[in-house]
Amino acid sequence: MxxxxxxxxxxxxxxxxxxxxxxxxxxxxxxxxxxxxxxxxxxxxxxxxxxxxxxxxxxxxxxxxxxxxxxxxxxxxxxxxxxxxxxxxxxxMVLAALFQRDDGLVYLDNLIEIRTALEASMAAKAAERLTADDAAELTGQLEKLDALLGTPAAYVHEDVRFHDIIMRISGDRLSEAIINSIQGKALKNISYSGKLNVEHIRDTHAAHKQVYDAIMKRDGEGAARAMREHIQGSWKKRRPTSLK
CATH class of the missing domain: 1.10.10.10 (Winged helix-like DNA-binding domain superfamily/Winged helix DNA-binding domain)
Known part of the structure; x- marks a missing residue:
């Protein structure tokens, strides 16, 4: 050449x-x-x-x-x-930039509203569609989370996996794609993820167990309620007063 x-x-x-x-x-x-x-x-x-x-x-x-x-x-x-x-x-790229705006908190709040609606629905579907293999996988993930209560950073990584499993079990591919597309960018924003601490992780784990228990009982309504309370409650704890 x-x-x-x-x-x-x-x-x-x-x-x-x-x-x-x-x-x-x-x-x-x-x-x-x-x-x-x-x-x-x-x-x-x-x-x-x-x-x-x-x-x-x-x-x-x-x-x-x-x-x-x-x-x-x-x-x-x-x-x-x-x-x-x-x-x-x-x-x-547009999503990532939205979270950098002065009013970016409005978009993060909107993301939580979208997650709450879609993931609550998917939790209900997961409870209805649960198979023995699905139950074993979700149980294994909850046990993994239980072992990580003292290490917040590692817990957060596996927390995402817990939600991913529920979304997959639900079979709702469109809702899963929407959540993954918008949350992927938000997770890189410290204002969305919040400061990690063991107390918050323990509260999150307790909420995960409520979602898990409802799905295992094949209680769709209970699973939806538990997921809704989990997402909204977690955001309330870590939501900043501003992005400044």
Whole structure:
């Protein structure tokens, strides 16, 4: 391979990563209202200088922003930021940026409302669909959680697995996909996860046992109620007063 061909190959490999980094920065800037709705993004040449990339990368990034509903190109005006009603709110980058806004707590509260409704329903379905193999798997996970009560960080990791098992047992793939898509980004936000402490973990474990007991009894209504109380109660304990 000649020197110029090798350079071209390296640039081709770098471009997607460069474009993704530019897109992420611009998504965050738009969603957090550094660029307000109705305003224009800086011209291509200015963005090239800002990010130290080529016009090709900026055009790829602009295309991605358009696909996410964040901007629209207007003749004579440039790339215009769209109103938030047009944003693709379930897009992973947009979601992550929403939780960084000054009013990000509103979106975290909304996430809890969505989780409560969907996971309560899935807990009820899990109770109705439970098989012997499912019961053994859920029991094993609860026992694993029981052994981790003194190590909050490890408990939180397995806590997610406990919920995943219940969602899988429910057979409700659409609700599971919605929760995983929105919660995956929220879990990286310290305001959502809260400060870890043993007292909170013990309360969480007690709530898990109530959900578990109802599912094992095949009590759909009780499982839904226990899951609802668990999610809402846990959020009430760890919810910050603000994101500042």
């Amino acid at each position: 000649t020197g110029s061909a090798a350079l071209s190959a390296r640039n081709a490999r770098r471009r997607p990563r460069l474009a993704a980094a530019v897109v992420e920065d611009l998504v965050t800037a738009i969603v957090t209202e550094v660029y307000a709705a109705g305003s224009a993004l800086p011209p291509e040449n200015v963005l090239c200088d800002m990010f130290e990339v080529s016009r090709t990368v900026i055009r790829e990034a602009t295309t991605a922003l358009t696909e996410k509903g964040l901007v629209v190109s207007q003749q004579g005006r440039g790339t215009i930021v769209q109103d938030s009603v047009r944003w693709s709110l379930l897009d992973p």
